[in-house]
Amino acid sequence: MRRPIIAGNWKLNNNAKQALELVTLLKRELSDVSKVDIVVCPVFTVLMEVSDCLIESNIDVGAQDLYWEDSGAFTGEVSAPLIKDTGAKYVIIGHSERRQFFGETNETVNKKIKAALKHGLIPIVCIGEILAEREAGETFNVIKAQCQGSFAGLSSEQMLKLVIAYEPVWAIGTGKTATPEQAQEVHKYIRELLANMFDGETSQELRIQYGGSVKPDNIKDLMAQEDIDGALVGGASLKSDSFVKLVKYYEQ
Ligand code: PGA
Numbered sequence: 001m002r003r004p005i006i007a008g009n010w011k012l013n014n015n016a017k018q019a020l021e022l023v024t025l026l027k028r029e030l031s032d033v034s035k036v037d038i039v040v041c042p043v044f045t046v047l048m049e050v051s052d053c054l055i056e057s058n059i060d061v062g063a064q065d066l067y068w069e070d071s072g073a074f075t076g077e078v079s080a081p082l083i084k085d086t087g088a089k090y091v092i093i094g095h096s097e098r099r100q101f102f103g104e105t106n107e108t109v110n111k112k113i114k115a116a117l118k119h120g121l122i123p124i125v126c127i128g129e130i131l132a133e134r135e136a137g138e139t140f141n142v143i144k145a146q147c148q149g150s151f152a153g154l155s156s157e158q159m160l161k162l163v164i165a166y167e168p169v170w171a172i173g174t175g176k177t178a179t180p181e182q183a184q185e186v187h188k189y190i191r192e193l194l195a196n197m198f199d200g201e202t203s204q205e206l207r208i209q210y211g212g213s214v215k216p217d218n219i220k221d222l223m224a225q226e227d228i229d230g231a232l233v234g235g236a237s238l239k240s241d242s243f244v245k246l247v248k249y250y251e252q
Pocket residue numbers: 009167171172173174175211212213214232233234235236
C-alpha cells in the first residue's frame with residue numbers, strides 16, 4: 001500500500017514572517033493527520049526557521065532545488081549537506097520552472113538525484129510534457145526520455161527512496177488541470193516504464209504525485225485514480241485554508 005504524500009511548493013514566495021505564520025497555522029490545523037505525509041518547501045533563506053518551527057510536528061520540510069557538489073567554488077549554489085543541515089528531509093528536483101528558466105536538463109537532474117540520495121534527502125523528481133508536446137502526441141516519448149535520463153544508473157533500492165511528481169507543464173499555475181483520466185493515463189504509463197527499467201515491485205511501490213493546479217475542488221477526482229499517490233501543490237499551498245483542505249482529503 002503506497003502512503004500518499006502532499007507537498008506544498010511555495011516557489012519564490014513567503015518571507016520569514018509569512019512563512020512562520022503559515023506553518024504555525026498548518027501545524028495546528030494538521031496535528032491530527034496520520035494517513036498522509038505532509039511536506040512544505042519554502043525558499044532556501046527560511047528553510048532552517050521553518051524546520052525549527054516544525055520540529056516534533058507531522059509536517060516535513062523540503063528545499064526546492066540543490067547543487068550536486070558538496071562544497072567548493074560554486075557561487076550562489078546550495079548543496080545537499082547544507083540542506084540536510086537545516087533539518088529539511090526532502091528536495092524538489094527538476095521542476096519544470098527550473099527546466100524552462102534555469103537550464104535544468106535530465107543530466108543535471110540525474111546528478112542532483114544522486115547527490116540528494118547520497119546525503120539522505122528524499123528527492124521529489126518532477127517530470128511532465130509541455131503543451132506543444134501533448135498536442136503533437138509526444139507525451140509518452142517525453143516522459144520516457146525524462147525518466148531514462150533522470151534515473152540513469154540508479155538501483156531499484158535507490159528508486160524506492162524517491163518520489164516522482166508528474167506535472168503536465170501546461171497545467172502548472174494556469175488553473176487548467178489535467179482531467180483525472182489524462183493524469184491517470186500518464187501515471188500508469190510511468191509505472192509500466194519503471195517496471196521495464198527496474199522491476200515490477202519497484203514500479204508498484206514507488207509513489208507518483210500529480211501536480212498542476214491542484215485545488216480543494218478538484219483533488220477528490222484526481223486522487224481517486226489508481227496510480228496517483230498525492231499531489232505537488234503550488235498556488236493552493238500558499239494559503240493555510242486551501243492546503244489544509246487538500247491534506248484533509250485523505251483523512252475523511
Ligand atoms: P500549481 O503549481 O499548483 O500552482 O499549478 C504546481 C507546481 O508547480 O508544482
